[in-house]
Amino acid sequence: MKAIIGKLASRTLLVAVFFLGGLFQADAQVGVGTKPIKGAKFLFDGSRKMLDKKWTYWKSPRLAATLPLKWTIDKDPVDAGTVVNSNDPTAAGGKYGTADIVTKEEFKDFRLHVEFFIAEKGGNSGVYLQNRYEIQVLDGDSTTHGMAAVINETPSPYYAYNGIGKWNAYDITFRAARFQDGKKTEKAMVTVYFNGKKVHTNQSITQVWGGANSGIDGGNDGGKGITDTMGGLKLQAEGHNVLYRNIWIKKLDLKQANTDF
Secondary structure, rough: HHHHHHHHHHHHHHHHHHHHHHHHHHOOOOOOOOOOOOOOEEEEOOOOHHHHEEEEOOOOOOOOOOOOOOOOEEOOOOOOOEEEEEEOOOHOOOOOOOOOOOOOOOEOOOEEEEEEEEEEOOEEEEEEOOOOOEEEEEEOOOOOOOOOEEEOOOOHHOOOOOOOOOOOEEEEEEEOEEEOEEEEOEEEEEEEEEEOOOEEEEEEOOOOOOOOOOOOOOHHHOOOOOOOOOOOOOEOOOOOOEEEEEEEEEEEOOOOOOOOO
């Protein structure tokens, strides 16, 4: 009997270890410092070389900046390494669309990781999926226009924000809008983790907000005229010291309307 009990206890322990190991592994896939998952590639690794190779200024209707990119490579204020600063002088005063940067490569469905650091109160930038749909980066705003909101479409999960002077992370799975015979049949959809907390699940996205200077299709039918075209990942210049690092992406092909992970 003791031998049987001992075997059962050992099996229970193995199951517990396996289960906990699975949890730790899952947790390691989101949050600050997360390394690229299998099949992902860096869009920004901290180097000037990669910044210039993979990014360019977005040709917004009011683009005013000129190449080479004026976003600077700075020392990481917290950890070892280097980061990119979105405070392009052309965008001083919040002139978005004048010096935003976008990846040269365009994407449809994907899993994305982005880390950002806001240096001062009110720091403002934005992460644009397909250069259309903004996941807001804005200190001090907890409205539907605020931090980590799918802008103007969800409440801000401000509770998950680490605050000024600390690194924050978005982990995102995105599914692009679907079309048939040139007509939109399914809206874009997104699931977002903010600093390891799931804050949006299978959230549909209605339109581009902010007008033509905000992103692709922003000037098309007031932002509602989404077209069947891919776009790059865009980071917004708003004239603030918002830093970025550890940006990586994995292309996906999501047949079903489900982005949960």
